[in-house]
Amino acid sequence: MARETCGILSRTNLHRLLDALSAKGYRLVGPMVHDGAVVWDTIQRVSDLPIGWRDHQEPGRYRLEQTGSQEVFGVVHGPQSLKPFAFTPREPLLQIERSKDGFTTRSTLPQSEKVAIIGARACDLAGLAIQDQIFLQGEYQDPYYATRREGLFIIAVNCTRALQTCFCASMDTGPCAKNGFDLALTEVDDQLLIEAGSESGSDLLSALSLSPASQGLTREAAARGDACAQSQVRQLDRTRLPQALHEAHEHPRWDDVAARCLACANCTMVCPTCFCHKVEETPDLTRQNSEHARLWDSCFTQEHGYIHGKNIRPTIKDRYRMWLTHKLASWIDQFGTSGCVGCGRCITWCPVGIDLTEELSSLLKPSEQPSVLSRQ
Amino acid sequence: MVNPYLIHPATIMEKIREADSIHTYRLRLNDEATRRNFRFTAGQFNMVYLFGVGEVAISIVSDPEEPERLDHTIRSVGRVTSAIAQLQAGETLGIRGPFGQGWPLDAVRGHDVVIVTGGLGCAPVVGAIDYMFRRRRHYGSVKIIHGVKTSRDLLFHERFEAWGKQPDTEVLLASTRPDETWRYHVGVVTDLFEHVTLDPTKSMVLMCGPEIMMRLGVPILMRRGIPATAIYVSLERHMECGIGLCGHCQMGPYFLCKDGPVMRYDLVEPWLGRGGV
Numbered sequence: 001m002a003r004e005t006c007g008i009l010s011r012t013n014l015h016r017l018l019d020a021l022s023a024k025g026y027r028l029v030g031p032m033v034h035d036g037a038v039v040w041d042t043i044q045r046v047s048d049l050p051i052g053w054r055d056h057q058e059p060g061r062y063r064l065e066q067t068g069s070q071e072v073f074g075v076v077h078g079p080q081s082l083k084p085f086a087f088t089p090r091e092p093l094l095q096i097e098r099s100k101d102g103f104t105t106r107s108t109l110p111q112s113e114k115v116a117i118i119g120a121r122a123c124d125l126a127g128l129a130i131q132d133q134i135f136l137q138g139e140y141q142d143p144y145y146a147t148r149r150e151g152l153f154i155i156a157v158n159c160t161r162a163l164q165t166c167f168c169a170s171m172d173t174g175p176c177a178k179n180g181f182d183l184a185l186t187e188v189d190d191q192l193l194i195e196a197g198s199e200s201g202s203d204l205l206s207a208l209s210l211s212p213a214s215q216g217l218t219r220e221a222a223a224r225g226d227a228c229a230q231s232q233v234r235q236l237d238r239t240r241l242p243q244a245l246h247e248a249h250e251h252p253r254w255d256d257v258a259a260r261c262l263a264c265a266n267c268t269m270v271c272p273t274c275f276c277h278k279v280e281e282t283p284d285l286t287r288q289n290s291e292h293a294r295l296w297d298s299c300f301t302q303e304h305g306y307i308h309g310k311n312i313r314p315t316i317k318d319r320y321r322m323w324l325t326h327k328l329a330s331w332i333d334q335f336g337t338s339g340c341v342g343c344g345r346c347i348t349w350c351p352v353g354i355d356l357t358e359e360l361s362s363l364l365k366p367s368e369q370p371s372v373l374s375r376q
Numbered sequence: 377m378v379n380p381y382l383i384h385p386a387t388i389m390e391k392i393r394e395a396d397s398i399h400t401y402r403l404r405l406n407d408e409a410t411r412r413n414f415r416f417t418a419g420q421f422n423m424v425y426l427f428g429v430g431e432v433a434i435s436i437v438s439d440p441e442e443p444e445r446l447d448h449t450i451r452s453v454g455r456v457t458s459a460i461a462q463l464q465a466g467e468t469l470g471i472r473g474p475f476g477q478g479w480p481l482d483a484v485r486g487h488d489v490v491i492v493t494g495g496l497g498c499a500p501v502v503g504a505i506d507y508m509f510r511r512r513r514h515y516g517s518v519k520i521i522h523g524v525k526t527s528r529d530l531l532f533h534e535r536f537e538a539w540g541k542q543p544d545t546e547v548l549l550a551s552t553r554p555d556e557t558w559r560y561h562v563g564v565v566t567d568l569f570e571h572v573t574l575d576p577t578k579s580m581v582l583m584c585g586p587e588i589m590m591r592l593g594v595p596i597l598m599r600r601g602i603p604a605t606a607i608y609v610s611l612e613r614h615m616e617c618g619i620g621l622c623g624h625c626q627m628g629p630y631f632l633c634k635d636g637p638v639m640r641y642d643l644v645e646p647w648l649g650r651g652g653v
Contacts (some may be wrong), residue, residue, distance in 0.1 A: 138378045292381070304624060
């Protein structure tokens, strides 16, 4: 069978793709409308997808709207990125059992599961690549992450509509997926242009025996991607990072943002790259067994900077500065890439609408005005 | 793929009281193969685990050449360490490690060595001092400068006395709030710098203790001509994983659990003096 790298599927035939994945033993996961937002969930059929829905995102605001169209991938994204699939919010690491001469430990590695994710965005792929780098490509590899990660088959959807909060174009991560996917779809009216990004993606494409993509459709898909990039109203100026942000440590803007920030940790929970976690020990009532599990943590919590009786980062100002400086500056020192992929989730899901692009541009301007706090 | 989270049971062979609420736990890994293969360098740390309670990062203070014996000097101060303090010899702890970068003992070779510690900060250097004294001829003069709050906070008193009797070695101790038995300097540890002669071109400094001691002490040493690149500090931050993944121990661009805890001073200088880092 010839290897296919590109093809067209009419929107009414999308079920063929889902069926082919199911036949290969994948559990299908796609965006679903739930309590006013789109979240990842197991889907059975095309009608489970958010057909006709669109999302509107602004600082501190997320709304879904039913347009009545047949558009399948009109919702750009919900609060979840791809992060929870491999780096789960709670991962049991060990089961420890008391024994005659102390205790025995058993690792609770998850079962590897074949999961096909339909509808990942370019920013999410960039986030996943960063998490891969952290958990799989460093000095220590994380076997829990690795086990979950290896079962993922990722079907990206190229964005043709930008949200007000999107700035992936300025981070060079989107709006079209460049790599890190098995298949990528572009929804062009009632057609889906499909490209393979991996060998298994290509195998699946061949099995579908699609009609070849016309040059016209390919050009139209690319044009919509370009228009999407052009339409982004936010951007993040990376030219002077990381140094300029390191040098802004005493900038009065930190007081300003600290006066607004609630330290609720939402930004770190929705961030596709934030990887901080803590370890929790839960003995059972008999105290014969204890579970050693890891949970997402956030640098906005009081405990994050705790060390024997004192807190390294006691104020919200310290914590916001830690988060932003890490995300946009020290991340580059640590991993050679920005910790921000431009998805804009931290802007949308911030209850008070703090916008990191705005904070950064203020922080990179020399401070002339005393801060709000010091004026008071 | 190796599971870096696996915890290995170890028996407390001996629990030695060092000071009020500070004990040294002499541990021996239960599993023979794990014990045989365990190697560490002076200044590295283990994650020490107590069943049902959790883990805490503690430096290994014993001799790297006897890796089957793992001494950890622990002050009972937090949730895990207070619970560990209840244990007696014969009971079981867990070990994961060793982690981090220890003291640069090869780089120090051929130099005069100045060791500056404060409080419990002397513990992570003990292994390095013993290592150097077993290879005495490879190192120049050794100055051991240590400060404590009260005289009761002085750990390893006999060791300091014994080190002071080594050739070409000076031990200087200071206490800010001593009792009447104190025979050494009264004041802060950095006062003692005035009492030592240093050859800045030949000296390397190993420092461990409160960050305030480093922030005040290092500039004095640098004014005496010792370059920042010849000064190594052992730093402390909250650590949950020990393998650079949990994110808690960051200081600027560094994960102190894997890039440290021992860091060359010039690398961390921009971050040390900053509040909230």
